[in-house]
Amino acid sequence: MASLLDISLLGYFSDIFVIVFVFTATYGILLVKSPFGTNKGLNALIAFAVSFMLIFSKDAITIVKNTVPWFIIIMLVLVMALMVTKSIGASWTSTIMESMGTWILVIGIVIFVINLGFSLGPSAGPYLGSNGSINPDSVVAGSSGDVASNNYAQNFSATLFHPKVLALILIFIIAIFSVLLIGYWI
DSSP: OOOTTOOGGGGGGHHHHHHHHHHHHHHHHHHHHOTTOSOHHHHHHHHHHHHHHGGGOHHHHHHHHHHHHHHHHHHHHHHHHHHHHHHTTOOOOHHHHHHHHHHHHHHHHHHHHHHHHHHHGGGTSTTSSSSOOOOGGGOSOOSTTOOOSSOHHHHHHHHHTSHHHHHHHHHHHHHHHHHHHHHHHO
16 A cells, blocks of 8 residues: 555665765765865866765765765764853864864765775675685684674784784783873973
C-alpha cells in the first residue's frame, strides 16, 4: 500500500544527492576562500568538474555518503553547545572560537580516514576481499585476536587493540604532552 511517509524511492536518487551536495559544498568553499578569484562562472565550472568526477567512482560516493551524516552531527552538537552557553548568559572565549575551525578540520579528517578505511579496507590487503586466499588449516592463532581472517572489521580491531599497538599509542601520547609541556615552560 502506498504511504505518504514511504521514502524508500529516494534511495535510488542518493547518488544524485551526493553529487549535488559535493557541487554545492565545493562551490561554497571556492566562493568563500576565492583561490581562483571572484569569477562565479569559473568557480561553478571547477565545482562542476569536481562533482562530475564522483560519478566515475562508486567508492568515493560511498565515502561521502558515510561521512556527511557525521559532519551534520558535529555541526548540530556545536550549534546546540553555542545555544546553551548563550542561553545561560555565558560565552566562549576567543581562543576557543579561533581554534574551532582547526578542531572541526581535525575531527573531520579523523572521520574521513575512518570511513575511508571501512570503505576501502576490505579490499586493501592481499588476504582480504572476495579472493580470500587464506587456508583455515594454516592459521596458527585461531582465536578472536587473529588478524588473518576475511573480516576487515575484526582484523582492524584486533590490530588496534593489540598490546604492542596500545603501548605505542601511549608512548605517542606521552611524547606529545612532554613536548607541549616542555614548550610551555621554556
